[in-house]
Amino acid sequence: MSQSAIAAVTHHEVVMEASPYAMDKKKLGMWVFIVSDACSFAAFLFAYGYMRVGAPVWGTPFGFSSILNGVVMTAVLLSSSLTMLAATHASQTGEKASAGKWLGITMLLGTIFAALHLREWFKLIAEGWRLFYNPAGGAAQFGAAFFSVTGLHLTHVVTGVIVLAFIARGYRQGRYDETHVETAGLYWHFVDLVWMFVFPLMYLMNAH
Amino acid sequence: MSSNRELTMSSYVGIGIGLMVIVLIEVILTYQHLPTRTLLFSVLSLACLEAFVAIMYLMHVKYERPLLFWTIFPATLFVFVFLCYIWPDAFRMFSMRLLQ
Amino acid sequence: MAGKIFAVVVALITIVTAYCVIAHVWWMPVDISVHGPKIDHQIEETVLVAGLLFIAGQVVLAAFVFLYGGARNRIKQIPGGAKPLIVFAFLLVGTEIVALSFIGSKAWGAVYFEAPDPASMRVDVQAGQFAYYFRYPGPDGKFGSLHPDLINEGNQNYFGLDTDHDADAKDDIVTAELAIPVNKPILLTLHSKDVGHSFYARELRIQQDFVPGLNIPVHFTATQTGRFEIVCTQLCGLGHYNMKAYLSVLSPSDFDDWLRKQASMQ
C-alpha cells in the first residue's frame, strides 16, 4: 500500500461498505468512462457505415504501402500496450525505477504511432484527399469518415501520451501510487482496443 | 486489489504476438478478393475476437470479479445492438435516392 | 382540508377534459380518403382505452387523497401488497397494448404496406422554402429528369427541368396547386429542393415528411370533391408557418379541364 494511503487510514478511519467490484474507485471510474467512450466511437463508426451503405460508389484509395504502414502502426501500438503492462507490473511490485522506465518507453511508442499516422494523413492530403473532396472519384464521404474517425483516435493517443507523462512525473515524485499507473494503463489498452476496430474498418475495408 | 499477478510478463508477450498474428490474418484476407460483405464480417469477427482477448487479459477483466464483466459488457453491447436499427434506412437510402 | 380541495380540483379537471373530448369541442375534420376511416377508428379506440385509464387513474388518486388525509387512519398496505398491482398492469395494460398495436398495425399497413395501384395517377411533389410545386407528366406520361443546377425561381424553372434537351421534360405540367380527380388512386412522389418539409393534409389523414435527397412515395384515393389545405409540419425556416398549398379534389371532367388549362399556361 502506498505511503499516502496508509497515512490517510491511520489519520482518518472511515469504515465503508465493501465495493462490489473490490477495486480502486479510480479504476472503476475509468471502466465507466471506457464504456461511454466505446459508445461514442461506435456512433462514429456507425455513421461511416451508414454513409458507405448509402453511397452508390465508394472509392478504395489505400495501396499496399498504406496497409503496410497500418500494420507497422498496429505493431507499435500493441507493443506499447505490452510495455504499459510492464510498467503496471513493475509499479505493483514496487520497482519504481523500472516502472518509470517502462512508462517512458510506452510514451515513446505512442509518439511513434502518432507520427506514423500523421505521415499517412499528409500522404493522403498531398494526394488531394479532403474532408469534403475525393480525388479518386466516388463518394466524398471517404475523407470525412477517415479523417474524423482516425482523428478522434489520434486525439485519444495524444491525450494518452500527455496523461502518461503527468502520471509518470507524479509517480516519481510519490504523489501518485500504483493505482494511478494501473488506471492510466486501462485507458491506454482501450485506445489500443479501439484501433483493433479502426484499422480493419478504415484501412483494410478501403484497400484496393 | 486483484492485480495482473496471475499472468507473467512472458505470457503477455505471447498474447501480444497472438493478437499481431490475427491482424496479419486480416491483412491476408483483405487481398483474397472476397466480396465486400464477406470480408467485412470476417474482419469484424476477428476484431471482436481481438477485443475480447484484449479486454480479458491486457485489461485483465478475467482476474477481476465477474460482476465487472457483467456490468460493462451488457451496457456496451446494448448500445451497439440497438444502433443497428439504423441499417434498414441506410439500405433504403441507397434505393430511394433522388439523384442517382 | 387540503386533501379534499386536491380531490375536488383533480375531479373537476378530469370531468372538463373528458367532456371536451367526448363532445368533440375540437376534433378532426371529416375524412375524405379511402384509408382514413381505419385511422379514425384507431384514434377512437385509443381515446376509449386511454380515456378510461386517465379517468380511473385520476379518480383513484383523488379518492385516496380525499379519504386518507390527517393522522387518524390505521396504517396498512393494500391487501396482497404490490403483486395485484403488477399483475393488473401486465394483464390489463398489456392486453390493451397488444390489441391496439394489432389493430393499429392493420391501419398503418393499409396506408404504407399496400403497393400503390399500378393504374394510379402519378404526381411529382417538390417542397422548397416556402412553397410546394406539383408536376404532372403531361401527354407522354413520362417525367423529365431533374437538374438541381438548373433550378431558377426567376424563370420559373422550379424543378430544374432541361426543356431544351430533355424530351420527357418538355410537356411536364408544373402547378402551384394539387388538383386530383375524385375516386382515382393517386401516387405522389415527394422530394425536397432544400431542407426538410412535410406534407400534412388533415382531411386525407396523411402526414409525410420530405427527406432531402430521397424520393418518398405516398399513395391515396380521395372520395369527396372539395378544396382542402396542405400545410408544412416540419420546421423548415422562417416562412414555415406560411408554407401551404391547396388540394382540389375535382370530378374527372373538371380535372381534365383544369389540367388542359394548366398545360396551356406552361
Place this chain on the structure above:
Amino acid sequence: MFAATAEKNIFLGVKIMPATAAQAAVHHAPPQGFIRKYIFSVDHKVIGIQYLTMSLVAVFVGMALSWAMRIHLAWPDAHIPLLGWLSPSGAPGGLMTPEYYLSLMTMHGTIMAFFVLTAAPLAGFGNFILPIQVGAADMAFPRLNMSSFWVTLVGFILACATFFIPDGPPLSGWTAYAPLSAVGSVAGPGQGWGQNLWGLSIVCFCIASLLGALNFIVTTLDLRTKGMTLPRLPLSTWGWFIDAWVSLLAFAVLLPTCLLLVLDRLAGTSFFIPSGLVINDQLQPHSGGSPLLFQHLFWFFGHPEVYIIILPAFGIVSHIMPTFIRKPLVGGWKVITFAEVAVGTLSFVVWGHHMFVSGMSPFMAMVFSVPTLFITIPSVIAVLVWVFSLYHANIRFDTPLLFSLGFVSLFISGGIGGFFLAQPSTDSYLHATSFVVGHFHFTMGLSAIFATLAGFYYWFPKMFGRMMNEKLGKVHFWLSFVLVYCVFMTMHLTGFAGAVRRYSALVDDFMVPLIPANKFMTIAALLLGATQFIFLFNAIWSRFKGPKAPNNPWDATTLEWDTTSPPPFDNFGGRQITVYHGPMEYDGEASVMQTSPAESVAGT
C-alpha cells in the same frame, strides 16, 4: 500485500477503502478563502447549489422566452419593447418577426431541456444529496465534479451568447434537424454563428454530463458507508444512480452527433447533407449525406433524454412520498426500482416513434411502436405504486407532498397521450400538432418541474438551514397546478383539430378558429409564469429571513436528516455513520432513522 488486506476485509464483509479514506482526510479541513469556498469549490454541496442556481436562472430565461412566444401567438401585432431592445433586427420596435419567433422557440427548448430539466434534478439535487444519502464525505472525484459544473456553465453561457451576436439564435429547433441546421447561414438568420455556438454549447453539455454521470455511478457503488447495502439506498439515490447509467450511454451518442454536425457546418463534410440542395437559388457543394442519419443518431439520445429528465423525478417523488404519507411505498424499494430500471432500459429501443412520419422505413415504425407501447407497463406500475401507497396512509399535506401529488396527476395525464403517439397510425395524424407539445410538456416538462419543486421545498431546509414559508408554498402549488392544466390540456385538445406546432402565426384557414383557444392558453401561461415569482420570492426571502430549520423538520429517516442543517464540510463531522435500516421506516407518527439501531417499525 495491499491486495491481501483488501481480500481479507471483503471476506469480513467490511472493506477499508484507503483511497476513499485518503479522500476524506484530504477534505477533512475545509478550504479557506472565499474563492475556494464558494466559487471554485470541490465541495459537492456547493457544486449542487451552483447547479441549482444556474438552473433557476435558466428556467426564468426559458419562461420569459415562452411568454414572448405565447404573446406573439395570441396577439401577433403586440409590441414587446424588451425584445426590440434585445434584438433590433429580430424584433424591430418590439414586433416579433417569424424567424425571431423560431429563434426564441429553439432557445426555449434548448435551455429548458438541457440546462433546466437535465441539470437541476440530476446534477443539482444529485450532487447535494446523493453523497450525504450514501454516507460519503464527498463525491468520488471532487475535482472532476467541479470541472463538470464549470463546463456546463460554459455551455450555458455559449447558449445565451447566441442572443447577443448579430446573427441571433438559431431557428432550427432544439432538435436541430439537418440539413436546416447543417447548411449554414444560407438557410436563414441564426443559422450561421448562432447555430455554431449552439452546437458547441451542446458539446460542452455532453462532456459535462458524461463526467457527472461517471461520478454519480462510482460514488453510489464505492462510497456507501458501513451498512448502506444496495437495498437500503434511499429511492432518490436509486433514481439518480439508474439515471446516471442512462445519461452515460445516451450522451455518449449525442456527443459524436454534435461533433459531426459541427464538422458539416465548419469543415465542409457531408454526413447529414445530401447532394443537389438548392437553397436561396444557390446549389450547395455538399453531396451524399443523409438527414435521416442525423435524426436517428439524435433521437437515439433524444428519447433516453426524456427519461434522463423523468427518472430523477421518479426517485425524488418516491423518496418524498413515504415521509409525508407516513408509510412505506407498496412493494418497498424493489417494485419502484424495477420499474425505473425497466423504463431506463426500454427508453433506448423506442426512439423511432419520433420518426414515424419522417420517411423512416415503415417496417421499422412497427418495430419501434411495440416497445414504445410496452414502456407504459413499467410506467403504469410506478404510478400504481404511488397511488395505492396512499391507501390507509396518514397524509401530511406539506408543500413537498402537494407537489409530489401534482407530479403523479400530471404524469398520468401526460402518459395517456403516449398511447396516441406510440402508434404510427394515430401518430401520422397527431404528429407535429400541439397534441405533442402538450404531451411532452406534461410528461417530461411539468412533471419533472413539479418533482424538482417538491425536492426544492423538501431539501431547502437542509441546504440553507432555514424553512421556506408554507403558506406561500401552498399558494404557489394551487395556482401552478390549475394553470398548468389550463395551458397544456388545452394544447392536447386543440391538437385533435390538427393545430400545427412551431407556427409563429395562425394564418391557415383551419388554424384561425383556434385563435380564441390560443388566447386562453396565453393568458393562463402568463399567469402560470407570474405564479413562479411567488416561489422565487419565497426562496430568496426564506434563504435570509426564514425561521431556522431543525436537523430533521419532516421526521424523515434518511442520512441527510441525521446531520446539521446545513451539513458540515465533510457532511457528518467525521462521525462514523452506520446504517441499520431501509429508507422507509414509517408507521404513522412513528419512524426510525436509518442510522438508529432501534428495531424496525415498518418491517422493511
